[in-house]
């Protein structure tokens with residue numbers, strides 16, 4: 083457990099009501115999960131200091147080979163062009179809003195959403211699935227389809243078992259149940275993902291056979307434009323799927339939590355969004371460019387709670403401890419305080435850009451960064467209507483988090499942090 087937080091309950095004041103966490107306190111725990119690749123034990127630092135010369139190098143021939151024959155950099159480029167996913171993401175947010183409203187409605191107080199962690203998980207899984215598989219998987223329906231539920235169970239089984247599997251010696255695999263369960267978890271993940279990918283392949287093939295254009299986004303692109311083998315596509319999609327769920331959902335959770343403790347920040351955020359998005363409009367990705375405070379809220383959340391607190395590359399001694407570096411007092415004045423304004427470009431002195439690197443940096447940096455930001459920014463922008471081979475751990479709350487989504491009196495459509 084890395085730290086402890088005291089929660090102050092924020093009550094309604096002067097006609098405005100705010101997010102109010104109901105848990106009495108939150109602890110941080112580092113839970114394994116959401117890894118982009120098969121979790122492996124964190125490589126212990128050898129203690130020998132290395133220089134820049136020791137860093138792995140991508141030579142020009144390797145770079146060219148990957149670019150030309152593997153379609154690799156195209157793939158990354160494709161995913162980073164996040165604007166094309168704006169409508170998909172907004173549709174998912176709309177479904178999420180409906181679900182939050184429904185949960186509020188059926189709650190005893192009319193505003194309580196229990197276990198927000200789980201709701202945000204469902205939101206993120208549906209979001210990344212719709213982007214990757216170009217199909218709805220029903221995570222935001224009141225009754226999750228059985229197939230999807232099995233998939234969710236498989237993810238959590240794989241993640242749960244990844245801890246014992248990564249610390250136990252190989253010889254135990256024949257005697258203890260963890261390895262078997264771990265592999266079964268992966269089997270469940272792949273059988274679901276592969277089925278959706280195969281379905282998409284058949285669809286593309288049908289279109290091509292009838293001389294139609296293979297319309298679609300990421301998966302269609304991977305399947306029809308790159309030189310990736312089917313096996314690579316399966317692996318690539320599974321990797322993105324796992325990396326893209328708990329990261330965004332927990333960051334949104336931390337953002338909601340921080341905002342719930344800071345009514346002033348909620349007000350500023352509300353005002354900024356309301357000034358740009360009028361009436362019943364749904365915020366567009368372009369609108370986000372005019373919302374510096376909203377972006378700063380996410381940046382500050384990731385500084386305080388970098389959801390990937392440590393990342394390391396196997397077989398190197400290079401480890402970034404995000405959680406520690408972003409608390410450096412020499413870079414961030416009052417690092418324990420939630421101050422989104424420290425990131426604003428309004429003439430004030432801004433922190434060093436390398437003071438907080440929640441997405442990593444350079445060639446190993448997060449491939450899904452643009453998608454993650456799009457999802458988190460657009461989700462948070464709905465705030466205005468009312469009132470968020472690497473081994474990796476996640477920085478997540480250690481207990482169930484419930485929120486009261488309270489009315490913001492100045493709004494017409496009330497009932498929840500997000501509404502439609």
Ligand code: HEM
Pocket residue numbers: 118210321322323325326327329330333384388389390393394440441442443445446447448449450451453454471472
């Ligand atoms: C708040 C959201 C997220 C955070 C903070 C985050 C953070 C990170 C970090 C720190 C790394 C390691 C970078 C390094 O080694 O230097 C990483 C890698 C990765 N992330 Fe994310 N991530 C987020 C969301 C996503 C999403 C939504 C996706 C998928 C769409 C994704 C896909 C990946 C993949 C595939 C890698 C591995 C890249 C590689 O091995 O080269 N991430 N992420």
